[in-house]
Structures are given as C-alpha cells and as structure tokens.
Amino acid sequence: MRFPRLFRNETRPDAEGPLDVGPQYVMAIDQGTTSTRAIVFDHAGAIVSTGQLEHRQILPRAGWVEHDPHEIWANTRRVVGEALTRADITRLQIAAVGITNQRETTVVWNRHTGEPVYNAIVWQDTRTQHQVDALAADGGVDRFQFKTGLPLATYFSATKIAWILDNVEGARERAEAGDLLFGTTDSWLLWHLTGGTGGGLHATDVTNASRTLLMDLDTLEWDEELLAAFGVPRAMMPEIRSSSELYGTVGGHSLLTGVPIAGILGDQQAATFGQAAFEKGESKNTYGTGNFIIVGTGTERVASKHGLITTVAYRLDGQPPRYALEGSIAVTGSLVQWVRDNLGMIASAAEIEPLAAAVKDNGGAYIVPAFSGLFAPYWRPDARGAVVGLTQFVTKEHLARAVLEATAFQTRDVIQAVEADTGVTVPELRVDGGMTVNSLLMQFQADMLGVDVVRPVIVETTALGAAYAAGLAVGFWSSLDELKGQWREDARWSPMMPRDEAERLYRNWRKAVKRTLDWVDDDVE
Ligand SMILES: Nc1ncnc2c1ncn2[C@@H]1O[C@H](COP(=O)(O)OP(=O)(O)O)[C@@H](O)[C@H]1O
Numbered sequence: 001m002r003f004p005r006l007f008r009n010e011t012r013p014d015a016e017g018p019l020d021v022g023p024q025y026v027m028a029i030d031q032g033t034t035s036t037r038a039i040v041f042d043h044a045g046a047i048v049s050t051g052q053l054e055h056r057q058i059l060p061r062a063g064w065v066e067h068d069p070h071e072i073w074a075n076t077r078r079v080v081g082e083a084l085t086r087a088d089i090t091r092l093q094i095a096a097v098g099i100t101n102q103r104e105t106t107v108v109w110n111r112h113t114g115e116p117v118y119n120a121i122v123w124q125d126t127r128t129q130h131q132v133d134a135l136a137a138d139g140g141v142d143r144f145q146f147k148t149g150l151p152l153a154t155y156f157s158a159t160k161i162a163w164i165l166d167n168v169e170g171a172r173e174r175a176e177a178g179d180l181l182f183g184t185t186d187s188w189l190l191w192h193l194t195g196g197t198g199g200g201l202h203a204t205d206v207t208n209a210s211r212t213l214l215m216d217l218d219t220l221e222w223d224e225e226l227l228a229a230f231g232v233p234r235a236m237m238p239e240i241r242s243s244s245e246l247y248g249t250v251g252g253h254s255l256l257t258g259v260p261i262a263g264i265l266g267d268q269q270a271a272t273f274g275q276a277a278f279e280k281g282e283s284k285n286t287y288g289t290g291n292f293i294i295v296g297t298g299t300e301r302v303a304s305k306h307g308l309i310t311t312v313a314y315r316l317d318g319q320p321p322r323y324a325l326e327g328s329i330a331v332t333g334s335l336v337q338w339v340r341d342n343l344g345m346i347a348s349a350a351e352i353e354p355l356a357a358a359v360k361d362n363g364g365a366y367i368v369p370a371f372s373g374l375f376a377p378y379w380r381p382d383a384r385g386a387v388v389g390l391t392q393f394v395t396k397e398h399l400a401r402a403v404l405e406a407t408a409f410q411t412r413d414v415i416q417a418v419e420a421d422t423g424v425t426v427p428e429l430r431v432d433g434g435m436t437v438n439s440l441l442m443q444f445q446a447d448m449l450g451v452d453v454v455r456p457v458i459v460e461t462t463a464l465g466a467a468y469a470a471g472l473a474v475g476f477w478s479s480l481d482e483l484k485g486q487w488r489e490d491a492r493w494s495p496m497m498p499r500d501e502a503e504r505l506y507r508n509w510r511k512a513v514k515r516t517l518d519w520v521d522d523d524v525e
C-alpha cells in the first residue's frame with residue numbers, strides 16, 4: 001500500500017524501515033459515556049478498523065450514574081487489540097495514538113496501587129446538587145463564570161471530586177498527602193498507558209481541564225481560589241498540557257509499547273476538530289448520548305449571556321488557545337435508549353425511525369427529557385421530564401416521533417442562544433454522532449432550524465479529531481489546512497416544512513419546557 005507522501009516518524013526510531021513503509025496509521029482511543037472504541041485511521045482520514053465495547057452504567061440511586069474505572073481500562077486494552085487485529089497491523093505501523101473522552105467524569109485513584117477509591121462519577125450524575133446550592137447561595141450560579149466560563153452545576157468535575165473526598169473514609173487526608181490522583185478518563189487512560197504505578201504520566205489536556213470548574217480560562221492553570229472554594233487539594237491535580245504534543249510513549253509490554261501518545265481532546269472538542277471546524281464562527285452538533293453544539297470564537301473568549309458555556313476548543317503546542325461557545329444538552333440519544341430499555345417500546349435504537357415514520361406528525365404530544373434537570377440554555381436542575389399534550393388520539397408512533405423531535409427542538413433552543421450571543425446566523429449545521437443515521441430526525445432538524453443540515457462521510461468525527469491532534473504532533477499530517485482538505489460531504493437535508501408550521505411546533509415545545517420547571521422542591525429525591 002502506498003500513501004500520498006512519504007512519512008518518517010522521528011519520534012519512532014524503532015519503527016523506521018524503508019521510507020515508504022514507516023508508520024502508515026494513527027489510532028484514536030475514544031472513551032465515551034456508553035462505550036470505548038479504538039479506531040485506526042489512514043493518512044486520508046479513512047477508517048481502517050474499529051474495536052468497540054460497551055461498559056456498565058451503574059445506577060445505584062435516582063440521579064446517580066457511575067462507571068467502573070477498571071472496566072474502562074480493561075475494555076480499552078481489548079478494543080486496541082481488536083482494532084489492530086482487524087486491520088492486520090502491529091504497533092510498528094502506528095505513528096501515534098490520540099485519546100478522546102467523555103468529559104467531566106471523575107476518577108480518583110491511589111498513585112501507589114492504581115486502585116480507584118470510588119467508581120467514576122459520571123457527568124450526568126446529580127448527587128452533588130446540595131453542594132452546588134450551598135456554593136450558589138453565596139454569589140449565585142454565575143459565581144465562577146468569569147474565571148471558568150462555566151455556571152455552577154453538578155455537570156462539572158469539581159463537586160464530584162469533593163464528594164469523593166468527603167464520602168470515602170480517609171480520602172481527604174490521603175489526597176492532601178499526595179497519595180491520591182484526580183483525572184477525567186483521558187488522564188486515567190494516559191496514566192495506565194504510560195506505565196501506571198511504574199511511573200505513569202499524570203496529565204490532561206486543556207480542553208478537559210476547562211470542564212472542571214477549577215481552571216482559569218486565561219492562565220490555563222489550576223486556580224488556587226477555585227481549588228479552595230471546592231475543597232480540592234492541589235496535590236491531586238494533573239498537569240495541564242496542550243491538545244497536540246508528545247505526552248509520552250506507551251510503556252510496559254503491551255500491543256502499543258513504544259507508540260507515542262500525542263493528542264488529547266475532550267470528546268466534543270475532538271468532534272469539532274474532526275469536523276475541521278478550526279476557525280471562528282465554524283460549528284458542529286454531535287448527536288450521541290446527549291447533544292453538544294460547539295461554535296468557535298477564535299483566540300477571543302466570549303462570555304455567554306444566553307446560557308452557553310465558554311470553553312477551550314483546542315490548543316496546539318506552543319500556540320495560543322482557541323476558545324468556543326458550547327451548548328450542552330444532557331439527554332438526546334439516551335432518550336431513545338430509555339424508550340428501548342425502560343419502556344421496551346422498541347428492541348433497538350434503529351427501530352425508532354420506522355415507528356416514527358408511521359405517522360405524519362406528533363399527534364400533539366411533546367416529550368421534554370429533563371432527566372438530570374435541563375442543561376443549556378436553561379440550566380434548571382429543578383426540572384424533571386414530562387410528556388405533555390396527551391389525548392386519547394396519541395399512539396406509540398406519535399410518541400416515537402416526539403422522542404426524535406425533542407432532540408431537534410433542544411438543538412434549536414441552543415442554536416438560538418448561539419445566534420443571540422454571537423450576533424451571527426448559523427448558515428448551516430454540520431452534524432455527526434450516532435443519531436445522525438436517522439434521516440427522519442435530520443430532516444426534522446433542517447425543518448426546525450430553517451437551514452441545511454450537513455453530514456460528512458466520516459461520522460466518527462470524535463475519534464478522527466483525536467487522531468488529527470496526535471498525527472499533527474508527530475508530523476503525520478502537516479497542517480490544519482491539509483486536514484480541512486480531507487472533509488467530505490456525505491448527505492444534506494434542506495428545510496421542507498412551511499415556516500409557519502415549524503414555528504407553531506416550536507412554540508408548543510417552549511410551552512412544554514415550561515411545564516417541566518419547578519418540579520423538584522428538594523433536590524434529594
Ligand atoms: N437510528 C437511530 N435513531 C435514533 N437514535 C439512535 C439511532 N442509532 C443510535 N441512536 C442513539 O445514538 C446514541 C449513540 O450514539 P454515539 O455517537 O455512539 O454516542 P456516545 O458517543 O455518546 O456513546 C445512543 O444514545 C442511541 O440511542
């Protein structure tokens with residue numbers, strides 16, 4: 001097999017052979033909320049092979065969501081093996097590994113034994129609402145927004161770390177003594193891959209750090225005032241690095257030994273990078289467990305007045321950070337899973353589309369999936385889910401349609417906030433993620449927004465973005481312009497619904513959202 005240009009990876013002397021048979025691939029490890037994937041990409045950015053394994057969603061109580069960090073690490077090793085086997089290649093053909101991950105999800109482990117002191121507390125987990133309320137009582141939910149770009153919410157890592165330190169016996173003392181480490185799942189995997197208890201690297205990238213409520217968006221460092229406010233000892237925090245640089249090489253005796261780890265991005269920032277949306281004003285919407293809309297604001301950080309988060313989009317080694325506004329929606333694809341697993345209305349996620357297509361509209365029914373309260377642009381922890389507009393006429397087919405429409409309505413809520421914050425109309429929406437195979441949803445999305453919805457050939461943009469970041473750092477790819485040239489359109493949906501009809505449906509959605517507010521009186525349910 002020949003590649004468009006010769007590549008010699010200077011960080012891999014062990015891998016050097018004749019110039020045209022040097023490492024020809026980059027691997028991305030995508031540690032997501034529901035599964036972990038390893039994907040091998042070639043130089044054209046095409047997928048060569050994939051390994052994927054789901055992990056358990058541990059739900060000990062209403063509002064609590066945990067993962068087993070050991071299971072995630074074990075699954076990572078297995079999917080790496082699967083991807084290499086399916087591609088019929090070895091580590092010597094891998095130029096670099098990039099890591100991307102579910103953000104905010106919090107792991108605290110013992111640096112001497114590698115043992116987590118508690119399960120990972122997942123981003124969707126709302127157990128820390130009391131701490132959030134107590135902190136908000138003094139200065140409001142926007143108390144730390146200027147420094148961090150984030151509202152005070154259970155979503156981000158800070159109160160999750162504090163909860164572990166306060167609820168696991170002896171954890172706070174051990175953390176203060178420097179025996180415990182904190183990391184999002186990128187750090188957990190990086191530490192293991194680079195040697196674990198035998199000297200593993202304890203680091204994260206700036207995009208992940210920007211989701212903790214503990215990093216100053218200007219200095220890009222942990223902030224003493226924030227650490228003190230949340231009661232998090234400095235000693236347990238990872239080093240903050242750029243998103244694309246040589247962090248270290250895979251240690252020990254594993255399938256990837258000696259391969260450089262050269263890219264880390266939180267999964268939504270990775271998807272933006274994989275969509276080649278590098279510039280100010282460029283955006284993407286990822287439809288996965290939740291939906292995450294990101295629009296770049298360049299080197300300028302913009303403070304939202306309409307319920308969006310200010311976040312770091314990416315930082316290349318030695319360059320200034322690029323910032324973004326983000327609209328995070330907690331429940332979209334997971335509503336489809338809920339209909340499958342909790343209601344048994346469908347046997348697979350794919351079945352929702354033919355079921356919804358059996359009727360021409362929602363029959364007047366609206367579902368607002370405020371399972372963890374409402375995230376952007378509302379930030380209402382007191383909301384809970386509701387089905388409204390029910391009459392005897394409504395069937396399960398109408399409800400299936402309402403499930404899909406909820407994703408499109410929530411996206412419109414956020415796009416309106418983006419336009420209000422930036423003063424710029426989003427001209428078309430670049431989409432990716434598991435739900436974008438659903439044409440009925442994509443068409444309804446175009447109808448709801450009144451603009452085209454465009455899907456690229458590679459919808460695994462999250463993994464692709466991590467691969468791009470790693471490949472750039474080792475010279476596998478030469479520039480952002482080269483990566484931009486690799487973006488290819490696969491499908492496009494244009495608005496077909498009359499505008500007045502779209503507006504009528506959206507008005508009903510806004511009414512439905514109002515019905516979900518003020519539901520939780522006391523946040524311990
Ligand atoms: N055909 C489909 N129609 C609607 N939703 C779907 C379809 N296929 C998958 N999904 C939803 O997409 C989500 C999976 O997307 P994915 O991008 O893999 O998510 P994540 O990266 O968050 O784990 C699931 O929540 C699933 O319910």
Ligand SMILES: O=P(O)(O)OC[C@H](O)CO
Nearest residue numbers: 032033102103123288289
């Ligand atoms: O793992 P995903 O794709 O559901 O993404 C989760 C987000 O990073 C949470 O902020």
